[in-house]
Each structure stands twice: as C-alpha cells, then as structure tokens.
Amino acid sequence: MRHYPSKLLLFGEHILLLGARALATPVPKYWGSWAEARRETPAGQVEALAAFANSAALQGMGVLNTRQFQADISRGLYFQSSIPQGYGLGSSGALCAAIYDRYANQKTKNLSELKSVFSAMESYFHGKSSGIDPLTSYLNQPLWIDRVSEVRIFEADAWGEGEPVVFLLDTKIPRQTGPLVEWFLAEQKNRPFVQKLEAVLLPAHQALLEAWQFRQVSAFWHAIRQVSAFQLEYLPPMIPESLRPIWESCLNNEQIVLKICGAGGGGFLLGFTKNKEFALEQLHPFQLIFPFETHGVVEG
Numbered sequence: 001m002r003h004y005p006s007k008l009l010l011f012g013e014h015i016l017l018l019g020a021r022a023l024a025t026p027v028p029k030y031w032g033s034w035a036e037a038r039r040e041t042p043a044g045q046v047e048a049l050a051a052f053a054n055s056a057a058l059q060g061m062g063v064l065n066t067r068q069f070q071a072d073i074s075r076g077l078y079f080q081s082s083i084p085q086g087y088g089l090g091s092s093g094a095l096c097a098a099i100y101d102r103y104a105n106q107k108t109k110n111l112s113e114l115k116s117v118f119s120a121m122e123s124y125f126h127g128k129s130s131g132i133d134p135l136t137s138y139l140n141q142p143l144w145i146d147r148v149s150e151v152r153i154f155e156a157d158a159w160g161e162g163e164p165v166v167f168l169l170d171t172k173i174p175r176q177t178g179p180l181v182e183w184f185l186a187e188q189k190n191r192p193f194v195q196k197l198e199a200v201l202l203p204a205h206q207a208l209l210e211a212w213q214f215r216q217v218s219a220f221w222h223a224i225r226q227v228s229a230f231q232l233e234y235l236p237p238m239i240p241e242s243l244r245p246i247w248e249s250c251l252n253n254e255q256i257v258l259k260i261c262g263a264g265g266g267g268f269l270l271g272f273t274k275n276k277e278f279a280l281e282q283l284h285p286f287q288l289i290f291p292f293e294t295h296g297v298v299e300g
Contacts, residue, residue, distance in 0.1 A: 004097045006030035006083040007090035007136040008291060010166075010270070011209055013260050014184045014235075016148060020202060021209055023154060024132055025142040027291045032081030032094040034102065046078050057124035058099075063117055065103045086174065088262025092125040093118070093133025101138060111151050114138065154213075162217040164224075165276050168261065168268040168289040173240050175266030183237050193234065201230045224257045224272055231260055238264025246283070256282060 005026040012022020037046060052058065053070045079098060083091040096118055100107075108114060118138070119131030135151065136143055142154035187193045204226035211220035232239060232247050238260050239247060250256040250271075255278045261270035271288075273279040280288060 001033045001035065002098075002101065003028070003031040003033050004094040004101075004137045005140055007093060007133050008168075008270075009088070009132075009262055011205065011212065012145065013262055013264065014181070014238075015197075015201065015205060016145060017181070017185065018188075019147040020205060022145040023142060023209060023212065024136045024145060025154075026136055026140050027089060028140075029289070029291045029293075030081075030083040030089055032079050032083055032091070032098060034098060035078060035080040037076035037078045046073060046076075049073055049078055052095075052124060055124050057121060061117070061120055063105055064099065065105055069099065069103045087267040088177075089268075090133035090137060092122055093135075094137045096121040096134035097138035100134070111135070112149075115149075115151055156213050157215055159215050160217075162274070163215075164217075164220060164272040164274065165279070165290065166292055167271045167273065167276075167279060168291055169258070169271055169283060170268060170287045170289065171240060171243060171266050173242075173266030175263065177263040177265075180237055180263045180265050184235070196230075196234060201227065201234075204230065221254075221257070221274075224259065225251065228257045228259050231264075235260065235264065240266060243269070249282070253282070255279065 005028045008025055008027045009016075010023045010025055012020055016022040050070070050073050053066055053073055058064055058066050058069075079095050081091060081094060083089050083094055085091045100117065100121065108117075115131040115135050117131070118134035119129050122129035122131060122134055130145075130148060132143065132145060132151070139153070144152050144154045146152075204223050207219060208223035208227055210216070211223055228247070229251055232244065232251070247258050250258050255275050256271060256273045258269050258271050261268040268289075271279065271283075276290070
C-alpha cells in the first residue's frame with residue numbers, strides 16, 4: 001500500500017492569505033495508508049470514513065467512484081494514520097490524497113485541476129480549503145504557492161555546509177485555527193500594522209524564501225531572525241504567553257530560531273538550529289521532533 005505523507009508549511013503562514021509566496025513540503029515521518037479493518041481499529045473511525053464517503057462534498061464532485069469507496073468501507077477498508085490531528089500537519093489532506101489516488105475515475109496531472117479537486121474534497125473538514133495539504137501529500141514533493149491559487153513544484157540544489165536543522169517543538173497546547181485567521185485578517189484594517197508588515201515582514205519573508213531556494217546560509221539566518229522577531233512583537237495571539245520567554249531567549253543566541261507553525265497559537269512551533277545538541281539542551285524539557293530525520297522524536 002502506498003504511504004501518503006503529512007505536510008508542513010515551512011514558510012508563508014498567514015501572509016499566504018495576502019498573496020505572498022509560501023513553501024509547503026511533505027513530511028514522511030508521519031503518514032497514512034489504506035488498511036483492512038481489524039479488531040483494534042479505533043472506535044468510530046470506520047463510521048467517520050463512511051460519513052465522508054456519503055457526504056455532499058464527495059458525492060457532488062463527479063470525479064470519484066464513491067460507490068466503490070462505500071462498498072470497500074463496508075467490507076472493512078479504513079485509513080490508518082500516524083499524523084497527529086490539530087497540529088497543522090495535514091491529517092485530512094493525506095486522507096483526501098489517498099481517496100483521490102484510489103477512487104478517481106480519471107486522474108489528471110494538471111496541478112491547478114488537482115488543487116481544485118482537493119479543495120472541494122477537504123472543504124468537508126474545514127469549511128474552506130486551499131487544497132494545498134492534499135496536493136502536497138499526493139505529489140509527495142515540495143510546492144511553491146503563489147498568490148494563494150498558483151502552485152508549482154519547488155526545485156533547489158542540495159545544501160552544502162551549514163544546512164539549517166529543522167525541528168518541531170510540541171507545545172502541548174490545544175489550538176483553533178479559525179479565530180487566529182480571523183484576528184490576522186481583521187488586523188489588515190489597522191494601518192500601522194499593515195505599514196509594519198509591508199516594511200518589515202514581507203521583505204524579510206521574500207529574502208527568507210530566496211535564501212532557502214538558493215541555499216544561502218548567512219542570508220537565511222538573517223532573514224529568519226527578522227521574521228521571528230516580527231512575529232513575536234506583532235502577532236501576539238499566535239504565540240502563547242508561556243512560550244514568549246523561550247522565544248526571546250532563542251532570538252538572543254546565534255544557534256536557534258523559532259517561528260509560527262501553521263496558524264500558531266499552540267500545537268507545534270517550527271524551529272531551525274545550527275546545532276541539534278545545543279537545541280536539545282536549551283529547549284529542555286520540551287519534546288523536539290526532527291521531521292526530516294529517520295528517527296525524529298527526541299525528549300529534550
């Protein structure tokens with residue numbers, strides 16, 4: 001059975017809504033796949049899958065063989081997944097990718113068409129979806145996202161010396177995406193906020209993406225620190241109060257930087273470090289997850 005990876009929005013959280021470029025990447029550490037139901041299948045999982053199969057979101061699309069999907073569920077098919085829910089890693093996106101891959105009447109390779117199909121499918125879970133999460137999982141490749149709707153495959157050279165180590169810090173704090181997005185959009189009516197965003201965050205973000213694409217180590221660290229400092233000062237709802245001292249201490253050293261992961265407000269924080277062992281020592285006792293390593297979970 002094919003595995004459908006989770007996804008991580010490396011760069012572009014929230015300002016993606018304003019048309020800024022973003023970068024999404026698959027995270028193979030967490031994944032889902034089809035399996036035959038057994039006694040240990042979590043209670044309610046098959047029922048939830050059946051409800052999705054019967055939903056208007058799927059039934060009205062016309063591109064899926066929903067009848068076969070329903071029949072397979074009744075015979076014991078279910079989606080097993082290690083992707084944590086509510087952490088911005090695309091658990092519903094992986095499911096949508098798997099359903100399309102198995103039940104599409106005729107598959108397309110056109111990225112725009114795929115994104116539209118996945119957007120309609122995932123709307124069942126989120127009310128409104130860009131389709132980026134399932135598209136990233138389905139293609140299993142990093143994606144550039146331009147002006148929210150345009151996507152293309154991300155290509156870059158390999159890192160040389162000094163490659164930043166990416167990690168996730170588990171805050172253990174529940175979050176809700178909707179209110180955070182609403183707050184950010186409401187702030188667009190605040191002229192001083194918009195001026196700071198246009199003068200500081202957007203240029204730093206653009207420099208960050210270029211440094212990541214062209215593997216410019218020193219430029220990357222300069223830009224990521226600008227982004228991190230802006231988020232700490234101007235996006236207070238996205239950073240839990242209990243984590244602000246840790247965030248500030250990272251800004252005060254040269255080895256670690258934290259930034260918002262997805263909507264922020266809890267779940268994971270996204271981190272970059274020059275020295276993995278130093279990060280584990282400094283961020284003890286938080287659990288650090290290194291999503292691009294084979295053995296990626298370490299208790300700090």
